[in-house]
Amino acid sequence: MSIFSSFITGLVFGLGLILSGMANPGKVVSFLDLAGNWDPSLAFVMGGAVTVAFFAFRAAGRRSRSLGESDPGCTLARNRCAADPGQRHVRNRLGGCRLLPRPGAGFTRHRASQGADLFGCNACWNAALQLS
Amino acid sequence: MTIDWMHFTPWTSLAGGALIGTAAAAFILINGRITAISGIVAGVLTPRSGDQGWRLAFIAGLIAAPSLWLTFAPQIEVHVEAGTAALFAAGLLVGIGARYGSGCTSGHGICGVARLSRRSLMATATFMLTGFATVYLLRHVFAGLL
Numbered sequence: 067m068s069i070f071s072s073f074i075t076g077l078v079f080g081l082g083l084i085l086s087g088m089a090n091p092g093k094v095v096s097f098l099d100l101a102g103n104w105d106p107s108l109a110f111v112m113g114g115a116v117t118v119a120f121f122a123f124r125a126a127g128r129r130s131r132s133l134g135e136s137d138p139g140c141t142l143a144r145n146r147c148a149a150d151p152g153q154r155h156v157r158n159r160l161g162g163c164r165l166l167p168r169p170g171a172g173f174t175r176h177r178a179s180q181g182a183d184l185f186g187c188n189a190c191w192n193a194a195l196q197l198s
Numbered sequence: 199m200t201i202d203w204m205h206f207t208p209w210t211s212l213a214g215g216a217l218i219g220t221a222a223a224a225f226i227l228i229n230g231r232i233t234a235i236s237g238i239v240a241g242v243l244t245p246r247s248g249d250q251g252w253r254l255a256f257i258a259g260l261i262a263a264p265s266l267w268l269t270f271a272p273q274i275e276v277h278v279e280a281g282t283a284a285l286f287a288a289g290l291l292v293g294i295g296a297r298y299g300s301g302c303t304s305g306h307g308i309c310g311v312a313r314l315s316r317r318s319l320m321a322t323a324t325f326m327l328t329g330f331a332t333v334y335l336l337r338h339v340f341a342g343l344l
Contacts, residue, residue, distance in 0.1 A: 069255040071228045076256035079221035079233065079304075080263025084274055086214020087207055089264070092277025096202060098326075098333040103202040107211040112307060114215025115222065119312035122223030127313075132230030 068134045086111040222309055234305025235260070236296035295325070 080089075087093045087107055096105035126132070222233040229252065242253045264274060280288065296302040299321050301310060306325075310318020 068229060069251050071224065072252040072255035073259040073262075075221045075225045075229070075233065076259025076261075077263050077266065078224070078259075079218055079235075079256075080260040081267060082214045082217030082219075082221060084214070084263060084267045085217060086211045087275070088211075088214065089274055090276050092279065093205065093275075095279070095333060096205060098329040099337055100199055100330055101334055101338050102200075103205075104199055105202040105205045107205070107207050110208050110211040111215035111218065112311075114212040114217075115219035115308045116215075116312045118216050118219025119222040119226075119308055122219075122226055123309070123313040126226045126230070129227075132226075132228060134228045134230070 071134060082115075086114075218304075218308065219312075222304070222312070226309070232305055232309045234301055234309060236293070236302040237300075237305055240297060299325070 083089045088111055093105060094108060096103065097108035099105075225231055225233040238253045238256055242250060242257070267274060278285070292302075299306070301307075301318065301321060303322075303325075306315075306318040306321040311322055
């Protein structure tokens with residue numbers, strides 16, 4: 067994993083946050099305040115970011131390894147997990163899975179086999195992704 | 199609903215978003231990883247077999263961004279309407295939520311949505327809707343009580 071490319075990526079990400087206004091918590095809250103004086107800017111940030119990233123992820127999905135492949139830790143075989151956390155297995159972080167379903171837990175591919183209940187609250191939760 | 203035309207910045211927000219998307223694109227194509235800020239930070243705090251370097255480098259880049267910005271561009275506007283205690287509580291809740299939900303606005307909201315992950319779409323819808331609800335309650339229902 068390249069230290070240099072990580073640094074530059076962090077830098078570009080940070081500049082994007084500042085340019086978009088998202089370094090300002092007040093602007094984020096203004097987006098969430100639908101009943102007040104609404105500032106839709108955050109939707110434009112998401113739109114811009116998702117559009118660019120969408121094509122990158124499509125391109126990444128067609129590759130067998132990342133461009134910085136010289137580092138053996140970063141071939142896409144391993145990183146497919148990152149690119150597709152659905153492949154990753156399954157861990158229940160809080161143990162008490164009766165109370166709090168995790169977001170999207172009902173959508174895991176284990177659903178059919180394990181018969182998730184209304185809240186996706188059973189063992190299939192363990193499939194909740196470890197996106198990190 | 200009234201739109202705050204005074205503060206609405208469609209073009210710079212779109213451009214900033216494209217920049218964020220470019221960073222996410224570079225990260226997956228070059229490093230083969232998801233640009234997930236909460237996960238990257240969490241990985242630093244829970245060290246595992248030597249993948250600290252790139253995480254620290256990413257965070258250093260993120261922290262260096264304001265200095266670089268201020269070298270060439272005007273002041274960065276920051277408004278925070280909360281006291282220290284509220285910020286502490288909010289930060290704790292955001293942190294717990296981001297880890298428990300396996301991601302935040304970058305990992306789920308941008309990368310996950312861009313790869314059309316159903317769980318990320320679900321997570322993003324969830325934190326957006328609860329965000330709307332929380333701000334509504336705090337600003338318009340309990341505003342007098344707090």
